Amino acid sequence: MLPVVYHPIYSDFPIPDGHRYPLSKYRLLKDYITDNLWPVTTHVPSMLNSVELKEIHAPEYVDALLTGAIPLVKMRRIGFPWSDALLTRSLTSLGGTTLTVDLALEQGVAIHLTGGYHHAHYDFGSGFCLFNDLVLAANHALKSEGIxxxxxxDCDVHHGDGTASLTANRSDIITLSVHCEKNFPSRKPDSDIDLPLQIDTGSDDYLDAFLPCLRLALAQHQPDMVIYDAGVDIHRDDELGYLAVCHEGIAKRDTAVFEACLDHQIPVAAVIGGGYRSDHAQLVPLHAELIRAAINTYYPTTWKIDNE
Structure with missing residues (x-):
């Protein structure tokens, strides 16, 4: 059965009414998987400790966030009001992404039902991201034997600027970002591989550009592990996206990533990434494609979940 990582706190912290962050989608996605009796085992994470945080983030920034001493201007850049609940939720989510790495190393694949906080930099957060779970997870994986x-x-529609800046001088973490060129953030530091796409790029053009790039990255860099940010804000109806990929295109993308990793015998830890709708329930079938693709790719003789 597919290992998934989830905690109820993901949809349980205070944000102002009308906030753009799709707070309930994590709970709704977990309910969808449970209600449809999909073959998963759920793992509940613990909070990440500050020691691991300070391995990639500035210690003074970590301490300021954890104690509530961070300046208001920095919290505004993040996009949330500071609260103890926000910090507990964030640290639990970070622990969830590192747990997803551990499970993927054991079983070949694992999925985190949140994650993808790629706008967090060394000493500041941005775009709903306090700390960078993708780099934390990669750093965590590198402590394992053979990695x-x-x-x-990173297939989120927004460029992974924090990830690129945090790994700029590292040869053991390779970054690939496929994103909408004319979208947040305005300043996009170089990833190892950047694939900027024009506004309104559709499914066929998206896949024709991304899939050869993915195959080349796997062949050229020969990674021991892949961390996959499967954002669905590339969808044509996303409120913050600007690309025009359809539901089927997202399903094909997720399947192709898993199949490529399986072909190369590379364990993959996936996070669901971004997706923005006023009606959070509309995001659930899109995010669910990641889980469906993993089950159908890694457990085809035991389970097969047809597309709806």
């Missing part, structure tokens, strides 16, 4: 290089495949 000498990690490839972060």
């Amino acid at each position: 000498d290089k990690v490839l972060i495949v």
Whole structure:
């Protein structure tokens, strides 16, 4: 059965009414998987400790966030009001992504039902991201025997600027970002591989550009692990996206990533990434494609979940 990582706190922290962050989608996605009796085992994470945080983030920034001493201007850049609940939720989510790495190393694949906080930099957060779970997870994976290089495949519609800046001087973490060129953030530091796409790029053009790039990255860098950010804000109806990929295109993308990793015998830890709708329930079938693709790719003789 597919290992998934989830905690109820993911949809349980205070944000202002009308906030753009899709707070309930994590709970709704977990309910969808449970209600449909999909073959998963659920793992509940613990909070990440500050020691691991300070391995990639500035210690003074970590301490300021954890104690509530961070300046208001920095919290505004993050996009949330500071609260103890926000910090507990964030640290639990970070622990969830590192747990997803551990499970993927054991079983070949694992999925985190949140994650993808790629706008967090060394000493500041941005775009709903306090700390960078993708780099934390890669750094965590590199402590495991036999893991000498990690490839972060970031398919969120927004460029992974924090990830790129945090790994700029590292040869053991390779970053691939496929994103909408004319979208947040305005400043996009170089990833190892950047694939900027034009506004309104559709499914066929998206896949024709991304899939050869993915195959080349796997062949050229030969990573020992892949961390996959499977954002669905590339969908044509996303409120913050600007690309025009359809539901089927997202399903094909997720399947292709898993199949490529399986072909190369590379364990993959996936996070669901971004997706923005006023009606959070509309995001659930899109995010669910990641779970469906993993089950159908890794357990085809035991389970097969047809597309709806």
